[in-house]
Structures are given as structure tokens and as C-alpha cells.
Amino acid sequence: MSGIAFPIPDAGVVARRDEIVAGLARLVAPDALVTTEDERRAFETDGLTAYRRLPLAVVLPSTTEEVASVLKFCNEHGVKVVPRGAGTSLCGGAIAQEDAIILGVSKMNRVLDVNFGDRTMRVQSGITNLAVSGAVSYEGFFYAPDPSSQLACTIAGNIAMNSGGAHCLKYGVTTNNILGVRMVLLDGTIVDIGGDALDAPGYDLLGLVIGSEGQLGVVTEATLRILRAAEGARPVLFGFASSESAGECVAAIIAAGIVPVAMEFMDKPAIQICEDFAKAGYPMDAEALLIIEVEGSDAEMDATLARIVDIAKEHGVQTVRESKSAMETAAIWKGRKSAFGATGRIADYICMDGTIPTGQLPYVLKRMDEIVKSYDLRVANVFHAGDGNLHPLIMYNVNDPVEAHKAEEAGNDILKLCVEVGGCLTGEHGVGIEKRDLMRHQFTEVDLEQQMRVRAVFDRQWLLNPAKVFPLEGRWLPDSEAA
């Protein structure tokens, strides 16, 4: 693919590469510096694999102090810095360039402290999302945001992207589950933002940093809220003859005062793909499928599920499958959780991430189908139905440049549609490079300029992850006006 532009690398920096690498080598342990071309290749892309750029060098520090000295050096020498966790970003958020170093936190992956009484834990930011829950599960606790990539993705990446997961309808996304971070500013200053109390004084800098896509500083530690897991969790699976009735069923459940932990939707192509892969026993005759999960004691779950099933029946549900065992629960979820992987087996795909008001669902599904067909492509839909966060997977052949271009165009059209109906470009994956050039569809110049002014408080020269989020032309610079 080639639709997304990168800025022209700073020739001066590229020319000084050896000098810069030598400077970095003086700051960090030898094994923290990756400079050979072969090894740098491993860092040339992230989850948006259609785009690749070789970084100038990769630095993988082990301490906050090392991070600080590297940032200070880069700031002084005008070297761009792209922070990186596990590199699973789907929007190209962690892709660097020839004039930028990658500063990865993957070696900083320890749990520092767990306090069950306060329901908090402190971790280094390079720890994986799953390892966090793993570290507290022996007491029945967990960390709530659970992106499907949780085996690989890091808390650093989750914080930068404000990641969500299947269970955020009840538990919220990353920003609702973090109490504090330690972050290194571009000039090397180490700051603690927030703490381990439920709120912090002054402006909500923590809320600003979460979701800032590595543009404000490098996060090296975080204090997370952990929760005691419910006594049990159990899904029910519904098959519907139309996506309209599935959508109406979701609305009716909420209207009845029930907020399940998860409500996941799949359309027919997604059902087929996932069933072929996971053999989960999904109803192949259904046009739409819902997986709805509730939590509590057995009696509570029985009662809530009975209510939900009644509502589904009022909306013409065709297939009802209540999980009767842990195995069945796992099977029901396996299909959904492997949706991306299963799609990847049959085609290359790009995964969109817009959010829409759920009331617009039938209209948006219909329009999406038309859009994708108009480009002669196929789409499978899996998404978080409770909150309207869509994940259309547009399938194409990566080796066919024409088709790749069409897939990108179709994706852009779909995201514009999301904005048109009152939603947004990205619900949980972030803007990165992927949606950068669509930002003016959602925001006015004034909206964007206000964001860029705030960004400039942290990075006046556009050195931190600079090619992301804001359209390349029309960028605001502090010196462009007399303040």
C-alpha cells in the first residue's frame, strides 16, 4: 500500500547517523542498542504491516534513567523518537523512519508492587497486558481492559492508545483503569503524573497522556487499578435472521436496565470465517450473531440470562445457545477472539475501528456493504455492539497494488461514514498514520489547533512520534505566531 505519506526524512540527521549512534552508545548498555540493518528490520513495522520504514537505530533501555538520558540526547540533537511497546498497533503508531530512533520499553517488564487492599498495582510499562492480570489472578483479581492482543501488547502501548477490550462496556477502557504514570519528558525530566489515590490535584494530565499516542513523553511505569473478579461469567449466543433485529435486541436489553459485561456482534461473513477456523458451533444460517456475557453467582447469572433470553425472543431470535460448561464458554469466545487471525488465514485484511451511535447500526451496516461492494471487495464485521465500536475487516490481496489501494479507499469511506452519522474515526486503535489524513473530517482547524497547542507544551519541535495523528500539512508551530 502506498496511500499514506511519510514526511521526508531530515537529511542532516540521516547524514549524522554514525555520530548519533556513537552518542547513544555512550548512554546505554551495549545490549540495549540495536544498530545493524538486519536487526533493525525487526522494528520496521507494527500491526499495520503494509507500511515499513527502517529506523535509524533502536534503543531498548532497562531503566527510567536510561530512557531519560536517551530522550535528552535526542532532544539536544534534533533526533526524532518513536516510543514502542510490542509493536501491535494497528494504525502504524509505532512505525519509525530513517531519521528517527525507536525507543522501546519491552525490557522494562517487571511488576513493582501489588497492593490488594488498595486494589492497585505498580508495573513497569513494558509488561504485557496479560502478564498484569496473570500476576494478580492468584488472589482472584484482574486488570480489566483486555484487548484481543493482550498476550503481546504492553501496558505502555495500552496507555498510549487508550486501548479497550471486549469487557469495557462494564469496566471501561484504559483511561478509566489507570491511576498514575511515571513519564519521561523530551528534555529528560522524569515526572510522576497522578499517583495511587483515586484523583489527583490540578489539571487532569493523566487523562491527557492516556491516548496521546507517544507524542507527549515516554511512559516507563504505571499504577493500575485492579479489580476482584466476579464469582463467575457466562455467555449466551444468539443467532438472528437480520442484523436489524440483532441491533434492536441490544437496544432492548439496555432499555431493560441490564448492562452485560460484553455484547459482541458478528455478521454473516464473520460467522462463516470464525466457524471454519474455530469450530465453535456457530449457527451458519444466521445473518447476525450476538455473544452476550453476564457475571455473578450462578443464581444471578441464571436470572439475568433468563431476562436477556426473553428479550431476545421478543426480537425474533432464531438460535439460542446458553453455555452450560466452561468448555462451551471457551468455544463460544474462541470464535470471536480469533476473528482477526481467522480472517488473516483466508485473506489479507485491514481492520477499521470507527465508532457509531448504536442506533445507526442497521443503516451503517447497509452502507458499508454498498461501499465495499463498489470497490469489488469483501468485508466481515465483528464489533462491540454495546458501545458501537465497529471492526470491519476489509479483505484484499496485499500483492495486488490496485486492490490494496481500493481497500484503503473503502476503509476511508467507511470511517467518513462513521463520522457522518455522529461517531468517530477510531474507538480504540488510535489514529497513528492510518487515520491521520482523515482528522479534518472529524475536527475543524480550530479543534486541531487547540490539540496541537497542547501537544507543543510537551514537544515544541515535533520530535516525539511526529508523523502521527495530525495531518502533515498545516501543523501548528509555537514560533508561527507571537504569543
Next chain:
Amino acid sequence: MTDLLQPADEAALAEAIAAAHAAKTPLAVEGAGTKNGFGRPLQTERTLTTRGMTGVTLYEPSEMVIGARAGTPLREVEATLAEKGQALTFEPVDYRGLLGTSGEPTMGGLAASNNSGPRRIMAGACRDSLIGVRFVNGKGEIVKSGGRVMKNVTGLDLVKLMAGSWGTLGVMSEVIFKVLPAPAHVMTVVLHGLDDARAIEAMAAGLGSPFEVNGAAHLPSGVERVPKTLLRVEGFRESIAYRAGELRTVLKGFGPADVIEGDTAAALWRQIRDASFLAEPRDAAVWRVSVAPSRAAAAMAKLHPTLPVRSFYDWGGGLVWIAAAPAGDAGAAAIRGAFAGTGAHATLVRAPAEVRAAVSVFEPQPAAIAALSAGIKASFDPAGILNPGRMTAGL
């Protein structure tokens, strides 16, 4: 504060602020003014109120979202939600009793003060429910951030900055909140006679159980004759009867417990929410201290010998409300000293204006954080005309 600006819509609001920006006229910004007296006293010529901009702009019960113009009374929004069995989740504090103010708190004031009550402990703060804002910055420009969908990571999250910025960054014209079904039934388990440390352990045990405790407060002697520790569960009837029962089992080691519900219990939680226990005497200074619960009791034990106070705990011990004599610094040094090193921060909620002008109403910040905050203030309000000095000198 003689001259009142009351724009009727967003365009007029933008015009008024643009004019103030051009003339460098500082403005006091308020909704209904029910929290005037919270924060540092202002020296402004003119007051701008959002009361002229009212009305619910959007309500989709099945999407669990409501939007309203900034001057809309909270009461109106709550009534609209109640018709569909929904509610704001974060149980905002009604400060009128404590501050001796009148009028109807507005939605904009709610957001600007990031005002959250007992349920914050489980359902998140006001800032967690706020998903979209429109505001006018200090240059008179209309800016939006976030929107009406609850999952949105598009661009920098300015919504969070607006929440709790006390009108110093911009004047909100419209706010959008996510909402939840209102709890159908409520039960509160009550323990008796615990000291602060034991009470916090009991609340931790409850909050660390799977039974979804969403309110946990401790009323020590000085507030109650015999100390009371309360843990609240909400939900469908069958469910909460079961949960309250299980909770009592979890709390067995903390002595006999009983269960209260209905109007008495609801009234008690309102008093906790609004810190009504500390409203009298009227001249006492009132503080809120945010702290990790496990460090709260020890810090209070340190404080007691140095300063006569009345106090109680909300948020499982994570929020300590303290009333002290208003003399001198109203206890600032003693309270901040007792909590030093705990990561806590103390906010002065009520005190005479001279005291609020002299002591830091909000916890003083480390230099690097203060510098970032000043930069952010300047990026929204370069001339420093919006509520200048309400949070700290300069912000």
C-alpha cells in the same frame, strides 16, 4: 464583580470571550454559582454565567448517552434520565449545604469541577463519564473534543483536561455524558464500633470481594456516637439480597453487622455524599484529602494530636473529609504535614476568603508538573482571562 454577562447561545458566548480577550478583561466564570467559594478568591471585573444556555440537546436511552447545554440544571437532566430509569453514575456532591449557596447546580459546573461522590469508587469519576464537550477557549474560539459515542480515542483527549479545570481553560457550552441504568434496589451492610484502621480493613475486604460494593464509608466517633462502617450494594432485588448476605460472611471477623435499606439508608448516603456532618459549625474549614486507603488511618492518627478535627472517610478510606478551625491557615500545614509522604493531596473546600487567598486551596504541585500545567493554561487561555487564579496563582 458588577457586570454580568449571560450569553444565550454558544455564538454569543464566543463573542463575549473574544471581546474580553481583546480587551484583556478577566472574567469570573460560573454556572449557577453554587460552588463559588470553592477555590481561590477571584479579582475580576466581570462575571460570565452559562445560565442562559440551557436544554437537553441529545438523549438516547438505548445508547446510554445524554447531552445538555452547560447552563442546564443538573436537576433537569436527572429528571429526564429518571423517566427512562437511568442515572448519572458518579453521584455528584451537592455542595450547597456545605458552602451555604443556593440556586440549581448546572451541568457545566458539574463537569468543570469533576464532581464525584461515593459511587466514584466503582463507577468512576465524573471525568470517566464525560465523553464529549464543546467549549470556548480564552481566545473566543469554539472547540470540540470527544463526542456522543463512548469509545473514542480520536486525537488528544481534551475532554479530560476540561473536567476539573474549574473554568480556567475554557467555558463549556455543551457537555455529553454516558449514563447507566439507575440501580433498582440498594442495601447497605453496617458494622459498628470499629476504629479507623479496622474500618478501612473491613472496607478493603468488602471492596476486594466479588460482590460489587459501590459505596464504602466510615463514620468515626465525632460524627456518629458509635462508629459506623457502611458498605453498599446495588442492583436487581434477588441479586443484592444475595450479595448483602455474602458480604456479611466476608465481614464476619469485624463484629456483628446489620443491613439497612430504604429512605433512612438513602438519606445517610446523601449525608456522606454531601459531607453534611461537617456543615456545622458554619465557620469551620472543610478539607477533602485523597489518599491510598491503606495509608489514611495512620496519617489521621498523626494529625489528631496536632489539630482538633472532625472527620469521616468515603471511598473505602481513599477520601477523608476533615473539618478544622478556620483560624490561621485552617489546618493546612498540619493536614498536609500529617499526610506528607503518603502520596495524598488535600483540597480546601470551604474557608473564609482570606484563608483561601493565603493557603494553597489545591495541593501544590512539583515544579515540572506546575510548568506543564502553566503551559496548558497558556495554550487555552493565552491572555489569562478565564477565572484567573482560581486553582493556583497564575492558573
